Amino acid sequence: MSSSDGAGVPGPAFVLVNPQMGENIGAAMRVMANFGLDDLRIHAPRDGWPNERAEAMSAGSPLYASARVSDDLDDALEGCTVLYATTARPRGMVKPVMTAREAMAEARGLIAAGQKPGFLFGAEKSGLPNELVARSRAILTLPVDPGFASLNLAMAVGVLAHEWRAGDPPPQEFKPLEEAADAVALHRMYEHFEDELERAGFFFPLEKKPLMTQNLRNIFARAGLTEQEVRTFRGAIKALTIGRGKARVVRD
Amino acid sequence: MSSSDGAGVPGPAFVLVNPQMGENIGAAMRVMANFGLDDLRIHAPRDGWPNERAEAMSAGSPLYASARVSDDLDDALEGCTVLYATTARPRGMVKPVMTAREAMAEARGLIAAGQKPGFLFGAEKSGLPNELVARSRAILTLPVDPGFASLNLAMAVGVLAHEWRAGDPPPQEFKPLEEAADAVALHRMYEHFEDELERAGFFFPLEKKPLMTQNLRNIFARAGLTEQEVRTFRGAIKALTIGRGKARVVRD
Incomplete structure (x- = not known):
């Protein structure tokens, strides 16, 4: 099981579906590890696997070795009980639409109830196939400017990864050492x-x-x-x- | 003035201090525009300006042209009334320590009161100089895993840029078109x-x-x-x- 913090709470899975650029895969691995997430699945990466550019951009992230890379979608989704489809485009489907904050709050609750949420990210150019959006419990969309909406894939992963920890207090070592004057x-x-x-x-x-x-x-x-x-x-x-x-x- | 959304609310300034890699500058420009931020200042970029790699990674962001690039720190900080220092390391200074969410919430309130908050980001390797941390109202630190704390500069900018809009509801075009059955x-x-x-x-x-x-x-x-x-x-x-x-x- 993945562990997201010192308390050993498991994290959600992130699933990259048909990612194109190794750089983005590596940057996603780096930022997931930054925010304590360790369950990454990569479905059918365009340039195959292993990928040198992904490794370089992962900057030593343990996820380069631990990610589950597979051409079988069932394998990539294994164990995920609730799927969230990240998409920048409305799909004309009737489905709850959530912000990153709302979806991650719900995912936390599901994890506490023993479930395994999976966040799906589509390919850089095309996004998620409608087939996977249809299989998801909700659409997750980021509040991008309609005039400049093209968000980098790794950046989308990073924003979601940060949301996993965004409610945490600042780390202990930032506590001031000095006494306040009375x-x-x-x-x-x-x-x-x-x-x-x-x-x-x-x-x-x-x-x-x-x-x-x-x-x-x-x-x-x-x-x-x-x-x-x-x-x-x-x-x-x-x-x-x-x-x-x-x-x-x-x-x- | 910068405008962060349709309602024309000005946004905070983001200040990159001595950024090293053009790729990171460009990626920061792209993600700021994604989340409707348009006030970027770049102080003394290592590789000078203009920067081809920054331009390529900006992916057409209007911030490539509009960013204020200067070797004069006073110029880079002009008009900013409250500074937030992003840092991964405690600096032994007595100063409020905030999460991204807390700092951005405070910044929104300051903007509503007519102030101009500035978020400072240090160089990739060294971070912000202590001199600038000392001049800041608060330290902003992201909840990174202590075992893998090295967050990419553009990713830090992206996380903060998303926080600027993270409380927004999903965009109107995601509203379902169909009537719920009674x-x-x-x-x-x-x-x-x-x-x-x-x-x-x-x-x-x-x-x-x-x-x-x-x-x-x-x-x-x-x-x-x-x-x-x-x-x-x-x-x-x-x-x-x-x-x-x-x-x-x-x-x-």
Whole structure:
């Protein structure tokens, strides 16, 4: 079984039907592995198999070795219980039409219920044959601009592969390591800053000080400082004031 | 101003910083146009400009001509009020970390408030310089598999470009043209089917008929038939029964 993430949830199958260009097959293999998908089936690739261009573009993806390549469509669809037909053209068939997000959300639910969804992608020029669209539970179409609708095959695979993971939170290693400053430390910093500004004659005329203070504090409140950043900023204030005279700022 | 859809909503800017391969620049141009984005800036492309490989891979995208190519970073960032840094590596900076979906949702809100978000993409090998990450409001990172994290540059652009439109409903032309059958027409079809099955001796033993009927009706209820499909299916029943004798089905 395929495994899509650390929790070992199986992923959907992606099926490339009669893909033409090895470059696209390889790029699809690369991006599927990027997003943790490992069940790729390739039905009747135009240029046969193995394919050097596919291998080069796969950039070391494990899917180059693991993909199931077959001229037998039954083999390519084996085990898939629900098919989604990706197509850029309406086919005049009565069938639910879904966005990538909707279809992948449904596929997640089906996987949780023990099913195996398969996403079908047609050939670069011709798309999926109507016969396969008819066998699919739903049409999946991407929101392309009608004036420039020709989406690269690997790009379509990439968009779908990303949708498989798009709801995941950012990875753990991106969590900030530093502690956020508390309101008291921030208030001390505000007072330090404002005391030095007052000494420098910045609050002029003085009746404007409350509003000017409020505007300055608002900047830092929005930024969300860490304890370290509070120390750094207080150090910057200190550096600016060392050796500085108490002369009033001259204004034109 | 850029226009992302028929309603003329401006889109975000995408900024490629020091991109290396013309193929990736061209593929990025193609997929941005696919998803209705038209504000591309290219800062200091490694192989200069114009670039034949970029042009070939752009597949006629209008962005090949309209992209702003410049060695001056200020020029590349002109007018962008909020920057998002796409990066695969944590930078040890304290900064909000967002998924593509979260960042694009925020960007939509900013655009509605008259701002211009810019999404920054670094070079293929090295990614964005820390200096540009530091200037960004947030880090945007894609949920790639840590074991195979190297995402192609154009693919990253494509995933983000799709997110710009991912919440859109399927295009109008995919709306089915046929009327759904109403419950009365469906019930007539059920009765027609079941009458012929009864004549054929299908309901055996007879006490199972209610359950068998229920199971058969359930298939069609799930499928959601149109008026035309009801007519077609009734025609199929009729065809199967024409000339057929009334002999009871022989069971072993």
